[in-house]
Amino acid sequence: MATALDSRDARDPSDEFGVLLRRWRRQRGVSQLDLALSAGTSQRHLSFLETGRARPSRYMVVALAGALDVPLRDRNTLLASAGFSPAFLARRDSDPDLAAVDAALTHILDKQEPFPAIVIDRAWHLRRANTAAERMLAFLAPDGLPTAADGSIDLAAWIFDPDGLGQWLLNRDEVLPHMARRLGPSAPHWAAGGGAARGGAAEVEDAAPLPPVLTLDVSKDGVAVRLFSTITTLGEPQDIALHDIRIESFFPADDASRAVLEAMARG
Incomplete structure (x- = not known):
């Protein structure tokens, strides 16, 4: 047989x-x-x-x-x-094995104050945010942010929405192509759907070379802030959920922006 x-x-x-x-x-x-x-x-x-x-x-x-x-x-x-069992698991946030990682994320986010820091997955769903990031998001999106199927905040949808972050983003022609590159295969969909950079997906593909450090220049209600970011990942993660996450920390690109963020922290 x-x-x-x-x-x-x-x-x-x-x-x-x-x-x-x-x-x-x-x-x-x-x-x-x-x-x-x-x-x-x-x-x-x-x-x-x-x-x-x-x-x-x-x-x-x-x-x-x-x-x-x-x-x-x-x-x-x-x-x-190939007919084999999976090698990697996606643990729940409550899993005791993740306690040390959870503490590390909390430490990183807290130490970033009064500057924003967020934890996102590879689809740019917001998983965690420090208080400074929550303040900034509430200021830029007072009516709320779009949500993904799992209920998390869909930052990609908001970033490329011309009525979302796009309306406050002064250098969107530089930032949106860069964001689209980071998103990968899903970028053309978002860019075309959100009208990114005045040309959608076509302009994303034809974008000029990026500067060494790209800033995020936002202005709303007379408040202007220029930010640049650093991205942190976990070393050699063996858990699917942890492998997907990125910690993005934002810093003021000039003294005026620093003063704005510090003022926002003081309320």
């Missing part, structure tokens, strides 16, 4: 694995030879994996995903497509 190990048909999960692997390799702009060398295999074997003529081991799936810097969530998808 034929078994799953010696019989191949259109439903073989490794066929799907080959499609996904080739898609990730092309998205990263890596040749078969370069990927094979990085993963410690041969170009011939990699070619067989992509076409479904060979089946990957669990070790090989992990090695290829690591060489391609595939996000943890998508590494699980690659493993499943």
Whole structure:
């Protein structure tokens, strides 16, 4: 009797694995030879994996995903497509294992006062914010912010909405293309839908080279602030949710902006 190990048909999960692997390799702009060398295999074997003529081991799936810097969530998808169980979990915020990480995030956000700091995921859903960020968001969006399907604040939708942040953003022709690049594949959708940079997705693709440090210049009701940001990630996260998060800290780009933020903190 034929078994799953010696019989191949259109439903073989490794066929799907080959499609996904080739898609990730092309998205990263890596040749078969370069990927094979990085993963410690041969170009011939990699070619067989992509076409479904060979089946990957669990070790090989992990090695290829690591060489391609595939996000943890998508590494699980690659493993499943090859018939293996997931390697990474997404713990709940209440999980005791996350207590130390939660404390670290709280420490970073608190120490950023009186300047804004936020925690976002890779889709730019707002996960946490310090008091300074809450003040700034309340000032710029007094009627509230759009929400995602999970109930979190959808910063991407607000940023590219011409009636959202766009109406207060003085240098939107510089900032929005940069934001779109950071968002990745979903950027053209948001840019076109929100009318980013007067030309939508087309202008995002044709954007001029960015300056060394891009500032966020906002002005509302006579209050002007110029900010630049730094981005912090967790080192070697093994949890899907933690792998997705970014801590973005905003700093005043000049003395006048610093004075405004300090004044806002004093109420």
